[in-house]
């Protein structure tokens with residue numbers, strides 16, 4: 001479809017530039033009446049929004065936004081769950097070249113204000129629902145739902161001439177907590193996200209008859225991945241309501257009712273099911289594949305999941321928001337008993353992960369731990385308004401420095417196995433040193449999870465008097481049983497060197513998680529210390 005100066009599209013020709021709107025709505029021309037998004041209301045009633053209806057809603061939002069006369073590149077902060085209206089607003093922003101910045105309703109007011117201010121956002125749009133009465137935001141505001149987008153306060157912007165949207169214009173910005181604590185905005189262009197989605201869909205991760213359950217909150221790019229994979233392949237997106245995620249029974253009921261065939265989620269999504277109602281998993285006979293991402297899936301739990309979902313393809317999705325993702329590796333079925341680390345395989349089509357040691361040399365021998373660098377045409381543009389932080393991670397290719405291109409320095413450590421596949425080892429900045437030894441928190445956790453009474457475990461370092469002390473939190477299989485800490489400590493001493501044995505092991509009701517569902521080691525450190 002040829003784009004005219006006013007951003008209109010003329011049916012028939014291919015778009016002149018990669019654009020998320022054209023890419024995600026292409027199926028609307030082929031299968032307009034097919035369900036694009038399945039909506040669930042609070043009573044659990046499911047409603048299909050067809051590609052035609054989604055395109056119409058996106059058009060309605062586009063016309064309302066167009067009246068604001070915003071320049072290409074202006075930022076729209078969107079507070080909403082993953083749902084059809086949010087997808088339509090993402091499409092409208094993409095069509096007008098506005099940057100879509102998803103935030104969560106659970107985000108504290110002051111963090112939201114930091115993001116709105118640092119972005120100098122043109123509009124803060126939230127899905128209909130309880131607002132934030134105390135939010136001191138003086139910029140543009142709007143509310144949106146399936147019924148439409150209403151501007152409550154127009155942004156004070158001079159109406160400017162709109163130009164064509166280019167492939168390098170920003171499609172979305174995702175704020176990550178970042179290990180430094182200050183939120184960093186990962187800026188992704190239309191070219192990066194469309195290139196990535198084309199490659200991953202070409203790798204046959206999904207088929208157009210899939211119904212993809214997305215379980216991550218919208219501000220986590222795993223949710224945008226679900227939107228891109230579903231619509232980009234002409235399949236159907238099934239956002240799972242938060243209320244279904246807290247109860248194993250409600251989640252299984254929902255997945256069955258919505259006839260879901262592929263489930264996306266972080267490893268912790270499966271923990272309550274595996275612990276309480278593993279038998280319920282047998283009801284998910286229609287689920288053909290599961291894609292997990294965000295952190296290593298503890299092997300003991302992964303083996304249980306594999307047993308309970310016989311014949312279901314389990315895919316280990318690895319990667320960072322700065323490239324959306326890097327690799328999708330099928331877990332061997334069955335997972336060999338001796339295997340202690342998960343393969344993250346090879347990068348998706350058109351990209352390459354290389355291992356580089358601290359001297360900047362390529363590592364090609366198995367078993368040598370080094371840092372993963374990602375060569376890819378789908379890398380992020382940079383961190384919002386932070387060229388210094390950008391230069392830390394978008395670096396000259398250490399193996400082809402003279403060519404001038406940059407690669408992503410992931411900060412992740414991995415090593416090659418005998419077959420040349422990468423195995424994730426851990427975060428370079430999470431390498432903890434105890435009395436001069438490198439400690440792998442993941443290794444401590446997997447030994448603890450092998451203890452017969454322990455369902456799951458998380459380890460962390462607690463600063464204590466100038467040094468760091470290794471502490472662990474565990475969840476018992478039977479929370480009514482008394483916890484025998486000395487026995488658990490003895491179990492660790494039998495399987496781990498002394499410096500990797502936790503000082504204390506604390507039973508917890510649940511392992512603390514971040515908003516994106518990953519292990520929250522900072523909160524764990526506070527929990528195990530206060531429990532001392």
Ligand SMILES: Nc1ncnc2c1ncn2[C@@H]1O[C@H](COS(=O)(=O)NC(=O)C[C@H](N)c2cccc(Br)c2)[C@@H](O)[C@H]1O
Nearest residue numbers: 221222225293294295296317318319320321324325424
């Ligand atoms: N599969 C793993 N094993 C182990 N460690 C993982 C895995 N996936 C990540 N990580 C870690 O998480 C970091 C990155 O965090 S992030 O920027 O918030 N992004 C994410 O978590 C999610 C990521 N954007 C994403 C989004 C959609 C699909 C996929 Br597929 C992946 C990586 O650098 C790794 O340290």
